Amino acid sequence: xxxxxxxxxxxxxxxxxxxxxxxxxxxxxxxxxxxxxxxxxxxxxxxxxxxxxxxxxxxxxxxxxxxxxxxxxxxxxxxxxxxxxxxxxxxxxxxxxxxxxxxxxxxxxxxxxxxxxxxxxxxxxxxxxxxxxxxxxxxxxxxxxxxxxxxxxxxxxxxxxxxxxxxxxxxxxxxxxxxxxxxxxxxxxxxxxxxxxxxxxxxxxxxxxxxxxxxxxxxxxxxxxxxxxxxxxxxxxxxxxxxxxxxxxxxxxxxxxxxxxxxxxxxxxxxxxxxxxxxxxxxxxxxxxxxxxxxxxxxxxxxxxxxxxxxxxxxxxxxxxxxxxxxxxxxxxxxxxxxxxxxxxxxxxxxxxxxxxxxxxxxxxxxxxxxxxxxxxxxxxxxxxxxxxxxxxxxxxxxxxxxxxxx
Amino acid sequence: xxxxxxxxxxxxxxxxxxxxxxxxxxxxxxxxxxxxxxxxxxxxxxxxxxxxxxxxxxxxxxxxxxxxxxxxxxxxxxxxxxxxxxxxxxxxxxxxxxxxxxxxxx
Ligand code: HEM
Ligand code: FES
Numbered sequence: 001x002x003x004x005x006x007x008x009x010x011x012x013x014x015x016x017x018x019x020x021x022x023x024x025x026x027x028x029x030x031x032x033x034x035x036x037x038x039x040x041x042x043x044x045x046x047x048x049x050x051x052x053x054x055x056x057x058x059x060x061x062x063x064x065x066x067x068x069x070x071x072x073x074x075x076x077x078x079x080x081x082x083x084x085x086x087x088x089x090x091x092x093x094x095x096x097x098x099x100x101x102x103x104x105x106x107x108x109x110x111x112x113x114x115x116x117x118x119x120x121x122x123x124x125x126x127x128x129x130x131x132x133x134x135x136x137x138x139x140x141x142x143x144x145x146x147x148x149x150x151x152x153x154x155x156x157x158x159x160x161x162x163x164x165x166x167x168x169x170x171x172x173x174x175x176x177x178x179x180x181x182x183x184x185x186x187x188x189x190x191x192x193x194x195x196x197x198x199x200x201x202x203x204x205x206x207x208x209x210x211x212x213x214x215x216x217x218x219x220x221x222x223x224x225x226x227x228x229x230x231x232x233x234x235x236x237x238x239x240x241x242x243x244x245x246x247x248x249x250x251x252x253x254x255x256x257x258x259x260x261x262x263x264x265x266x267x268x269x270x271x272x273x274x275x276x277x278x279x280x281x282x283x284x285x286x287x288x289x290x291x292x293x294x295x296x297x298x299x300x301x302x303x304x305x306x307x308x309x310x311x312x313x314x315x316x317x318x319x320x321x322x323x324x325x326x327x328x329x330x331x332x333x334x335x336x337x338x339x340x341x342x343x344x345x346x347x348x349x350x351x352x353x354x355x356x357x358x359x360x361x362x363x364x365x366x367x368x369x370x371x372x373x374x375x376x377x378x379x380x381x382x383x384x385x386x387x388x389x390x391x392x393x394x395x396x397x398x399x400x401x402x403x404x405x406x407x
Numbered sequence: 408x409x410x411x412x413x414x415x416x417x418x419x420x421x422x423x424x425x426x427x428x429x430x431x432x433x434x435x436x437x438x439x440x441x442x443x444x445x446x447x448x449x450x451x452x453x454x455x456x457x458x459x460x461x462x463x464x465x466x467x468x469x470x471x472x473x474x475x476x477x478x479x480x481x482x483x484x485x486x487x488x489x490x491x492x493x494x495x496x497x498x499x500x501x502x503x504x505x506x507x508x509x510x511x512x513x
Binding site for chain 2: 060061063100103104107108110111112350351352354358359
């Protein structure tokens with residue numbers, strides 16, 4: 001600990017942490033817990049890793065930090081479409097001068113009332129999917145539910161006809177490469193996928209412009225014409241972003257929630273006490289956060305946690321480490337739904353980039369889990385893969401088999 | 408130091424000394440007052456700092472256009488005296504401010 005008032009340099013005495021070696025691949029939580037025990041910051045090949053809950057909370061609200069912008073993607077050698085997307089569509093990377101008004105506009109779609117209105121659609125969609133395998137006694141719940149259920153509901157909300165989804169689902173899925181570490185090898189595939197999505201959304205926009213309907217695309221078009229708030233590129237880019245932003249994240253978080261609840265022996269508890277659903281989801285968001293880190297670039301010299309970080313420094317807010325910070329959470333490695341005033345505020349981020357889709361993500365998981373617990377009993381996880389390397393941005397399995405009896 | 412009173416839906420209240428120049432949202436968050444979240448950090452981008460202003464009554468009309476728009480997304484019903492508390496900056500003339508926190512912020 002530094003003396004009060006004494007400011008250290010970013011580097012001074014900061015221990016390294018190896019996120020590439022076997023130890024991290026085998027047991028990421030152990031490596032991070034050991035690093036956190038040494039101090040709130042560690043240095044990896046990615047940059048400075050902020051590990052403690054309180055330091056990350058401060059960093060999310062520090063206006064000298066911002067997300068990596070378009071220049072970052074240019075330096076990595078991204079192609080034309082990726083650069084177009086980070087400038088016009090990807091809300092989390094675009095310049096604050098565009099981000100702020102566009103985010104306010106997008107919030108119109110994501111207001112609690114609008115999201116609540118999707119509940120019936122979510123229930124209907126999940127039920128339809130479940131009916132196809134409920135008699136089988138065994139299911140890959142990711143392939144057969146959590147992967148395509150969010151995109152179907154999101155599409156209904158935006159105003160995309162159900163029959164169009166198969167035409168772009170693969171391309172939308174490819175955009176997860178934007179979260180890959182390293183990102184560069186994925187650039188050629190990203191170019192192809194983005195071109196496909198752009199041209200689909202462009203056709204959709206044209207159709208709605210010709211014949212407006214009661215959907216989000218038409219509402220955005222109306223806003224564009226009256227208030228001149230969005231350029232044509234921004235309109236298309238942001239729709240592409242909405243299609244994809246909630247896919248990988250919600251898919252994996254939903255699957256992790258199922259896994260955590262089953263493993264904690266709480267499946268029947270959920271069935272008998274549906275009022276505990278919210279606590280279970282919150283605890284799973286903490287216990288198994290899908291977004292394992294977010295990136296920040298120092299925009300102007302700043303002091304955080306008693307250290308000075310010069311402009312241009314790359315900082316990683318390591319949400320995986322913070323979610324098990326023993327200073328914040330008692331007995332952090334225990335899945336405990338009775339934590340009082342102790343839920344994590346970090347899984348959806350905080351500050352101006354806080355997740356826009358949070359209410360929708362929660363609603364999707366709530367409806368999915370409620371349906372499953374009402375229809376399935378004796379649920380066990382018989383198999384699941386380990387998912388991508390734990391140094392990737394999004395964590396969680398890509399395939400998970402459940403065996404169960406229908407009820 | 409100007410004082411702010413926060414009345415809560417459960418009938419309890421907090422009376423807090425605020426610093427000049429600090430918002431009613433930030434004052435609540437730093438003093439651990441419940442009922443105000445402030446997700447976006449005061450950037451008019453979340454509406455989780457919604458309050459109903461009880462005193463002084465004229466404060467409710469001092470909303471900017473952006474604040475007015477953001478209030479539409481508040482989780483609890485908007486009323487005539489709704490404000491986003493990150494936009495109310497404390498100073499001596501506001502001493503004795505009374506706000507009510509809504510049922511839900513998110
Ligand atoms: C459980 C599921 C989800 C999790 C855990 C999650 C997590 C996050 C996190 C941590 C951020 C902050 C990124 C940063 O600060 O750099 C974020 C931003 C964002 N999320 Fe989500 N997300 C989820 C689902 C969704 C859904 C369903 C949507 C809706 C389409 C969505 C849309 C967005 C958008 C647009 C942003 C950028 C906001 C901005 O920069 O202003 N997310 N999300
Ligand atoms: S703190 Fe976000 S709008 Fe006030």
